[in-house]
Amino acid sequence: MNPLLSRLQPYPFERLRQLHADVTPNPAYPPISLGIGEPRHATPQLVKAALTDSLSGLASYPGTLGTPQLRQAMSDWLARRYGLKVDPATQILPVNGSREALFSLAQTVLDASQPGATVVCPNPFYQIYEGAALLAGAETWFAPSDPARNFAVDWAGVPEAVWAKTQLVFVCSPGNPTGAVMSLAEWELLFKLSDRYGFVIASDECYSEIYFREEAPLGGLQAAAQLGRHDFKNLISLTSLSKRSNVPGLRSGFVAGDAAIIKSFLLYRTYHGSAMSPIVQAASIAAWRDEQHVAENRELYREKFARVTPLLAPVMDVALPDAGFYLWAGIPEIFKGSDTAFSRELLALYNVVVLPGSYLARDAQGHNPGAGRIRMALVAETAECVEAAERIVQFIQSKVH
Structure with missing residues (x-):
């Protein structure tokens, strides 16, 4: 067996299952789960129609590069969304969801033969970053985050000795679980560090289309273009239809950026067996070419957050995020910082599942930045999310009083 597998830690949801294994939920309440970030809004009819209308594609082997029509649809979306000019022939690749691409990109760009090869990750973070780094034979280093800036990453806080060994940096903007969006100044600093070292x-942007401000979140390629980096040197952006179009089971997204990296990534993927099914390609074209369903989806989330956030704010440290569908909330002091105890008691007394924040971070620089917080995925219908929030308020008030 691959000895590197022993370096992997249990996935957060497996840890959550173990945490709740001996908990008996209160049967007086119907179960509500805010634990897993799985979109539950309806899949657009246009995507379903494109799938069923293209079933003849099952008779053909797909190419890893995808059809020109698919890559053009992706390029057109980048132009509409970010005002970018991206070559569909050399700067775009379809992928089977952003998770698969995040993992395989690391296997493509990392050279573990170099002493101390390092991957820098945000903290808290999406655990695929860590797994991808470890299985590529690299070390991980978790960049500090700033609670005063919604846990935005402090790139300047990474020591020069770490940067000197860094081969890959994972960025998540909008962030999971915090919803923080990187500013142009933060991108400029990271680009300068990339040029130096x-x-x-790798910019993970799968939450980019769920936002609550007037201005859409800044993307990595967009930031590069605004700073005159039109070749997107050493930058790969990853995006997905899962959250944007409510099709997590479709497993469809794309990567775009530096043509030299895309060329090597295509070579890796050709051997890796990562070609997208022809019927998924047809459905993806339909999804990327339509914005109406995306705007409607965004409004559903806006309504939920507008109703849920004010309910929780008086009893928890919580605020409307910049983007994404998570609330990243600090628990009251009465729980003594134990997000795991909070999660267990909430399930036992009110039958609501939330994910402990400490499961989404690592102990680094002397502390776990997720400790004392919980992540709530507002993916269910509005009424269910509101009921969950009301139960959480009752739970906290019962402890305080």
Whole structure:
């Protein structure tokens, strides 16, 4: 067996299952789960129609590069969304969801033969970043985050000795679980560091289309273009239809950016067996070419957050995020910082599942930045999310009083 597998930690949801294994939920309440970030809004009819209308594609082997029509649809979306000019022939690749691409990109760009090869990750973070780094034979280093800035990453806080060994940096903007969006100034600093030390930046942007401000979140490629980096040197952006179009089971997204990296990534994927099904390609074209369903989806989330956040704010440290569908909330002092105890008691007394924040971070620089917080995924219908929030308020008030 691959000895690197022993370096992997249990996935957060497996840890959550173990945490709740001996908990008996209160049967007086119907179960509500805010634990897993799985979109539950309806899949657009246009996507379903494109799937069923293209079943003849099952008779053909797909190419890893995808059809020109698919890559053009992706390029057109980048132009509409970010005002970018991206070559569909050399700067875009379809992928089977952003998770698969995040993992395989690391296997493509990392050279574990170099002493101390390092991957820098945000903290808290999406655990695929860590797994991808470890299974590529690299070390991980968790960049500090600033609670005063919604846990935005403090790139300047990474020591020079770490940057000197860094080959890959994972960025998540909008962030999971915090919803923080990187500013142009933060991107400029990261680009300068990349130029100085030569590392690749993988920008995970799968939550980019769920936002609550007037201005849409800044993307990595967009930031590069605004700073005159039109070749997207050492930058790969990853995006997905899962959250944007409510099709997590479709497993469809794309990567875009530095043509030299895309060329190597295509070579890796050709051997890796990562070609997208022809019927998924047809459905993806339909999804990327339509914005109406995306705007409608965004409004559903806006309504939920507008109703749920004010309910929780008086009893928890919680605020409307910049983007994404998570609330990243600090628990009251009466729980003594134990997010795991909060999660267990909430399930036992009110039959609501939330994910402990400490499961989404690692102990680094002397502390776990997720400790004392919980992540709530507002993916269910509005009424269910509101009921969950009301139960959480009752739970906290019962402890305080």
